[in-house]
Amino acid sequence: MFFGGFPFGGFEDGPHPGMPGMRREKKEVDNKRFYEVLGVSQNDDLNTIKKAYRKLAMKHHPDKGGDPELFKEIGRAYEVLSDPEKRRTYDEVGEEGLEGSGGGSDPTDIFDLFFGGGGGRRGGGGGRRKGEDVVHPLKVTLSDLYNGKTRKLAINRDIICPDCDGVGGPESAMETCSACKGRGIRVTIRQMGPMIQQMQSPCTECRGQGKYIPQHKQCKRCGGDGTIKERKVLEVFVEKGAPDNKKIIFRGEADERPGQLPGDVIFVIQQQEHPVFTRKKSHLLMKKKITLLEALTGFSFELVHLDNRKLIIKSNPNEVIKPGEMKAIANEGMPSVKNPFIRGYLFISFDVEFPDALDDKTCNALKKLLPSPRKMDMDIDDQLDAEVHYVETVDPERLKEDAARSGEAYEEDEDEGMGGPRVQCRQQ
Numbered sequence: 001m002f003f004g005g006f007p008f009g010g011f012e013d014g015p016h017p018g019m020p021g022m023r024r025e026k027k028e029v030d031n032k033r034f035y036e037v038l039g040v041s042q043n044d045d046l047n048t049i050k051k052a053y054r055k056l057a058m059k060h061h062p063d064k065g066g067d068p069e070l071f072k073e074i075g076r077a078y079e080v081l082s083d084p085e086k087r088r089t090y091d092e093v094g095e096e097g098l099e100g101s102g103g104g105s106d107p108t109d110i111f112d113l114f115f116g117g118g119g120g121r122r123g124g125g126g127g128r129r130k131g132e133d134v135v136h137p138l139k140v141t142l143s144d145l146y147n148g149k150t151r152k153l154a155i156n157r158d159i160i161c162p163d164c165d166g167v168g169g170p171e172s173a174m175e176t177c178s179a180c181k182g183r184g185i186r187v188t189i190r191q192m193g194p195m196i197q198q199m200q201s202p203c204t205e206c207r208g209q210g211k212y213i214p215q216h217k218q219c220k221r222c223g224g225d226g227t228i229k230e231r232k233v234l235e236v237f238v239e240k241g242a243p244d245n246k247k248i249i250f251r252g253e254a255d256e257r258p259g260q261l262p263g264d265v266i267f268v269i270q271q272q273e274h275p276v277f278t279r280k281k282s283h284l285l286m287k288k289k290i291t292l293l294e295a296l297t298g299f300s301f302e303l304v305h306l307d308n309r310k311l312i313i314k315s316n317p318n319e320v321i322k323p324g325e326m327k328a329i330a331n332e333g334m335p336s337v338k339n340p341f342i343r344g345y346l347f348i349s350f351d352v353e354f355p356d357a358l359d360d361k362t363c364n365a366l367k368k369l370l371p372s373p374r375k376m377d378m379d380i381d382d383q384l385d386a387e388v389h390y391v392e393t394v395d396p397e398r399l400k401e402d403a404a405r406s407g408e409a410y411e412e413d414e415d416e417g418m419g420g421p422r423v424q425c426r427q428q
Helices: 033-038 046-059 068-081 084-093 095-099 110-115 142-147 292-297 360-369 375-382 396-419
Strands: 134-140 149-160 185-192 195-202 227-238 247-250 265-271 278-280 283-291 300-304 310-314 326-329 346-353
Touching: 033 046, 033 068, 046 068, 046 227, 068 084, 084 095, 134 149, 134 227, 142 265, 149 265, 227 247, 227 265, 283 292, 292 346
Parallel strands: 134 265, 283 346
Antiparallel strands: 149 227, 185 195, 247 265, 278 283, 300 310, 326 346
């Protein structure tokens, strides 16, 4: 209806007079920079790109003195070129197409306007379904997150058989499945009383493909499955200051299946507890016990940090530390992911240990050194008519026993009250 009145003729010589601007020159795009960053060509396959990335990543790793920005640029280039969909988009419209909402084609192309961005013309894997992702927990120490670390982890996955390209044998030997007549599904009819139920299920003979290769003609390497097992070692780089539960994604490194895009391998960081430090985002917290003498006259102690540096922590001159007080040291917390040279605070909570008892000589010496008690407190001992009580430490178990005994006594008092004579109100 719409296409019947649309003037398709004459577009080869220029835009139709009734539709100005419909045919413009396509804007040139930069789709070579990522290839230049990795030192590969646009015709190189995925294995060549992976080898180039590994070589450059090892050479320019920040822990080996490399430039962090260049290292990120190498990772960005590999992320795009190792993903078939992203690579195809980059080859067509450059990096701008990756940041936009969709698109892989010039919106001024007349066919793209009607077929949704060129989907009606392109072949390849544009409509292929992505396989399942594989998620692995990655347990790391707080020291690993503070210093950054590269770990090599081996994975076992299925890859497309290189001998048959995932077909399972020569395509010329492919035969139509007689069980499902090439449809890939089988229909089962069940009668339940007066009702008839029709059910569809994948054909078990051809595994839902509609075609199969006879056993004697199947690929010897994969046995007709189309995939073989591969053991691969992945280098997982844990960035300095990476947060807990951060995901490290390897695009397209999960199982390969014929007719679909491989999923991703995802490592999820799981931060382990540390015996000294507790992490709170970009800050570190620790507890330190000091004596009463240190709290009053000053303290000094050695602290081994997460990067094995030895720090001497001291109080300020003439400073008194109160129980539970918290002090901070700037730039000794966790590093920032964006800028590892910027760190948070190291917070230290102090627990002051008091002596269990003091002798008379020590008490008299302290009375001379410390500020005198309030006047009212000094006059209390002169009050001869007041009762004097000394505080004591009570065991929690003793409290329970006292509470139980007081409860029994209360019940006895109630029983005695109920057994005595009752007094009734006198009616007027």
